[in-house]
Amino acid sequence: MKNSRLKSIYNETFSGLKLFYRDTxxxxxxxxxxxxxxxxxxxxxxxxxxxxxxxxxxxxxxxxSAHAKDLSIFNPDSVKIGHFLLDTISYFKVLDIQIIEDKTQVFLLNIPDNSLILFKNSSSNLEEEITEKAREKFINKKNSPLIPELQTKDWKERTKTPIGMDSNGEMFFDDSKIKIESSKRIEINMTKKTIEVNKKPWWKIW
Known part of the structure; x- marks a missing residue:
């Protein structure tokens, strides 16, 4: 994959990235x-x-995600719950699963639908950095007070279902069908929302 193509994918994925939460x-x-x-x-x-x-x-x-839609633009009441939305047919990479006592945090990275092979077969320093931040947030918030606005019947109904599977555990997507290549690690330099991908011989992006 050419360096320009990598830069485009990583810019689309990581530029403007924000963290969002969904409990169930x-x-x-x-x-x-x-x-x-x-x-x-x-x-x-x-x-x-x-x-x-x-x-x-x-x-x-x-x-x-760098592509969540802020619904407060359309509904001022959404500000109270910090309501954001991702469109249908969204893809994610599971970056981390953390379990503390009876609580589990599943960390998902929203990725472009044209980058599945890349993210399946590679990891990056940016993935590692945001995973560490997600782990810290889980530890810091695990026993914090609940946000009352997120305890309403309507919000719990919106967020009760699992992501990526139906209520019976049937996955919507079989990632075993993604072509498997040798695992690669990519170093990314991100400054002022511009991403540079370090050239590595094993990635053949020169």
């Missing part, structure tokens, strides 16, 4: 369907909040 209660057999490095697809809209409080369920999704 899931049985262990559904949570166990997630694997670090897995690529998943969500068929429906993904409701999530920019507000980071205590966990209101046994499972927290923390979602890193």
């Amino acid at each position: 209660d899931l049985p262990d057999n559904l949570i166990s369907n997630y694997r670090i490095g897995q690529i998943i697809q969500e068929k429906g809209f993904t409701d999530m909040s920019s507000l980071n409080g205590g966990l209101s369920g046994n499972c927290r999704y923390i979602i890193a």
